[in-house]
Amino acid sequence: MxxxxxxxxxxxxxxxxxxxxxxxxxxxxxxxxxxxxxxxxxxxxxxxxxxxxxxxxxxxxxxxAPVSHSPAAQRVQPAEPARATARVSMSDEVARALKICALSRQAVMAMFQEVRMGQALEVQHAEELVTQIAESVMRHPNALISLARLKTSDDYTYMHSVAVCALMIATARQLGLSEDYIRLAGIAGLLHDVGKLTIPDTILNKPHKLSESEFERVKLHPEAGGAILRQSHDVDALVLDVCLHHHEKADGSGYPHRLAGNQISLFAQMGAVCDVYDAVTSNRPYNRGWDPAEAIQRMSTWKGHFDQRVFQAFVKSVGIYPVGALVRLESGRLAVVIEQNPKSLLTPKVRVFFSTRSNLHLEQHVVDLARIHGQDRIVAREAPEDWEFKNLDRLWNGVPA
The missing domain is CATH 3.90.105 (Molybdopterin biosynthesis moea protein, domain 2)
Structure with a gap:
């Protein structure tokens, strides 16, 4: 290992x-x-x-324990920290992130098509794409991450790779890793599921629950991905490690090698959290994705699944109430989270649009919960499926349905 x-x-x-x-x-x-x-x-x-x-x-x-398991204490990163980038507003970055998502989808599709045709994967192409994704995450971490979650069944494999790339970058920054390691984390996220190219589309896109034999076939993808990366040029060991071990669990119940605890590297632990989060919040042919806040809450209860230090860093990067989450305020109003408050995960910016007391839609307006301390607050997350609202995502991203 x-x-x-x-x-x-x-x-x-x-x-x-x-x-x-x-x-x-x-x-x-x-x-x-x-x-x-x-x-x-x-x-x-x-x-x-x-x-x-x-x-x-x-x-x-x-x-x-290996050094990779605790970056702060064991100095994984080189001396130079990640460079600071001027942060922009969520609305400003959404427009840029939309273009990056479109370009990323085409780039990943082309890269994966070359692998399907038996060609060696060109890591340089992945590095160029990761640079653009990283710059977006640095300007505003939630824009591209949230947009990449809005994928169709046809482009799930490609956009899942983009989403995990962005989540890995955001988590690596939260952990205080160096710019070199942040870049490698992004490449690892982009290529973590390359082994799924060996799985038939009839299984990957099946509109119903997989059979036991089909699931066993899917479980072969980490090692299949490892074989693809070993045949490629200039693949860093860190990237290979994440590809092989992003389905391992802290309690040893994962696959393919049933590694546990300190046997799993920091970056594979990061990959595990980021991969699961994007998977469970994405709509699939057989299942509707969870609300982002619901995903965070549920994942926090999975004892033995994730390394808790990594999971807490992940939560800090996306928020307890991630962008797109539907929440109920103490005033009885419903709102959608539109931007995180990096200083307080409990007080994001929200767009209020509905009153549960009058059961009527309200004129939409933005409330910065950090600036109205004591006047209103989030008291619960709401399940979107319990309501009949249309185009909730448009409330935070402004993108036409």
Whole structure:
């Protein structure tokens, strides 16, 4: 199994799979060897490397948790933090994010089509796309994430990849990772489900619940994706790790390798949360997606599924009441969340549009709950299916249905 460790954790007998950094940071011309020489160990410890990947299946393992499991305490990131980007309003970023979503769909479709035709996946194409997605997330994290959730059954595979990419970037930023690791997290999110290209569309797009044999076929996609990525050019070990292990669970009940706890890397844990969130909030042929706030609430009760530190960072990045959530205010009014308050997850901006007391639609207006402390507040989330409102999504994104 691949693990990301700090240079201080490196020990004799470990198999060095990949160095994290420029070739100028160390004096070794390639990785892929068992560290048996004390002199080589000293050279690495004196190098400019801060971390590297080991393969515990080919050499000595760590006796305790790997560095990747707790970024703040174990310094996964290089010295340079992610650059700051001027934040814009949700409404301003939605227009840009719509264009990025359209371009992303076409780019991912073309990239995946090349893989279907037997060509090696070009990671450079993924990197160019991730740069655009990352810039949108940095300007306003909720715009593209929320728009990518509005996918059709025909483009689910492509837009799910885009959504998980954006969610991985947002979570990585929340965890305080460096710009290099944020970029890799985005690439990992974009390519995490590439193995589903080996699954027949009749199974992936089946309008009913999968049979046991069909589900077993679907469960092969992480390793199928790993095989595709290994045949591709310049795929980072981190990206491969997320592809292989984003369906592992903290309690060891996941697949394909039934890894548990510290056996699962930080980035695979991130992939697990982001993948599930977008899946359960998306409409599928056989099931209506959950309201974003409902998804957060339900996922928080799944004991043993997610690493709690990663899950809490994820919640901070999307909000307890994510954009698009339908909520009830103490005043009896219904509203849709349109923008997060990064300083207080309980007081987002909402668009009020309905009164449950008069059972009438109201003139729509925006309320910043952080600015009216004590006058009104969210008291509950509402299930959209309990109401007959049309085009709720238009209330927050302004996009015609």
């Amino acid at each position: 691949l693990k990301l460790i700090s240079i201080e954790q490196l020990q004799l007998g470990m198999y060095i799979h990949q160095f994290c950094g420029s070739w100028l940071d160390h004096s070794f011309w390639k990785a892929g060897f068992v560290l048996n020489s004390r002199e080589d160990l000293r050279r690495l410890q004196r190098s400019n490397l801060s971390s590297l990947w080991i393969d515990s299946a080919k050499g000595r393992d760590l006796p305790a």
